[in-house]
Amino acid sequence: MKNPSVILFSAILISGVCLRADDFGTHGVIYPIEEEDPIQLIQQKLKAMEERGELERHNKELQKKTKASVERPKPVEGITRATESRVFYFNPTHVVREDLKDHLGQVFAKKGTKINPLETVSLSQNLLFFDGDDLEQKEYAQQQFNIEKEKLKLILIKGAPLVLSEEWQVPVYFDQGGLLTKKLGIKHVPALVTQEGLQLRIEEIFLGETE
Template structure:
């Protein structure tokens, strides 16, 4: 249509950058500041509320012009990379002081009916099932602290002893660095889900299948 100004939409990368910048600015605005009562000086007037988006845009432009925006974005990237390269250690897990062996039964009770694709009943609610009756644990699970050189060395010996049939899982340390050094997959127990599930409180800990149960050995660290 003639007579109307033409506008071009920002490309995807520009929109992503703008969204990231706005999120950073919002987090900056949400940072608490110290307040101080300076009293009243001169006549007061009602404050007209500025348009929120216009105010954010002005603040964003000011921070971009001063270079503060680039600094905030760089810090955000550094924090994200650090959290991936070196996750927070799992709480409640420490180096083994008293070796022990215990067992975990993965049997669970269905809380609802399980149907097949045709709607036929496969398993009724209340049925007790054990996943190990259907699928075997193909590899040992080895939990250890990647920051401890002795535990790292012990993990390599165990991997060699079981001819590679071991999944190394860190509870602390930089798993990406270890993966690159060992040239094999290394995992991290995200949020401590597995250690809590199995009841592991000491590492190194080796999890192996023993019939319909899992055997868990919290091992003494060896030289």
Template sequence: MRALFALTACATLALAAPVAAKDYGQHGALFVVTEPDLLMSIQSRLKRLEADGSLERMNREMAERTERKVRRPDPVAGMTKAQSLRSWTYDPAIVIDKDIKDTAGNIIVKAGQRANPLDFIQVRQALVFIDGDDREQLRWALASYTAENAKIIMVKGAPLDAMTAHQRQFFFDQGGYLVDRFGIRAVPAIVTQAGKVMKVREGTVKDLSR
């Protein structure tokens, strides 16, 4: 009983003891945190640009840059003019990483199987790659191929201007995707189907005319 009383008394004294507090002073500068409304700042900036005509000028310059890029895309990097004949084949077959099913859910190609798109389609048009700024290459392509048997693809030049001048559709290999795929490094070059592979020929106009 005495032990219980002693424990209770100690607890009471502990709770009743004053808590010591100490002022450690101020350390460093204090700033008021202010956070401007981002949307209002943007709107204010746009109003100033609109008022002095800067916004209209920026829009016009952007439209002009976009039109220039469309009319004359960036040339495919690393392309040169062919000096000699070079030929090889490109195999488009790939290994499927997962099952391919038809609309009914039936597996038509199993994962791990080697599939060749040329087993299912036929490439009827030749792909003719040229430098659209090279008049000799452009004249040769137009004289040698019709719109029905070939697609003329530029790696440099102005395809829209060529369409207007020659009343024929031209294409442009944006970013060099196709020439990289086929391994083409010089133009003119021709890609045609040869059975289950694509045959690629790269050479001078004279070489490719034979």
């Protein structure tokens, strides 16, 4: 039988090694790793910006840019004043690429069907596209509106629609991003769009040479 003192010494030695192994590499207090809440981070950043006055300045700049874009939208690119009169037509007919179904799943237009929206809905107003920064075009647009009244819709490709609308006391629209002029193929203004049968007649109008 082994000496009890040897056994006790061995136990103490093993215990000491284990303790040292458990404590090895530990420096200070250990905290669990947690991800920071992104919402809290944003709130902290906004609070810091507010304290530095940056938030108010940023909001004012944003409001200024928004107001400017509404009062004077970005001009439609690629549109110039007409140097000669030109008439052409736009056929709105399009071919259905796949079966169209209603909310009940019933097919109301089969793939390959040709649809012309003018067969069911007529152009309710003639459209006049013009440059609101061109004095002659403005005068021409105002003259045409005085003749046609509510039958004519005024659409700017450049200028300040709100200012002009207030000045003339009539609705004035803006072709945002050139959506309509690109679709219709309009390159020069003023341009008048009217319906002729199942097509749209587009006339780019030459007002004379600029001085």
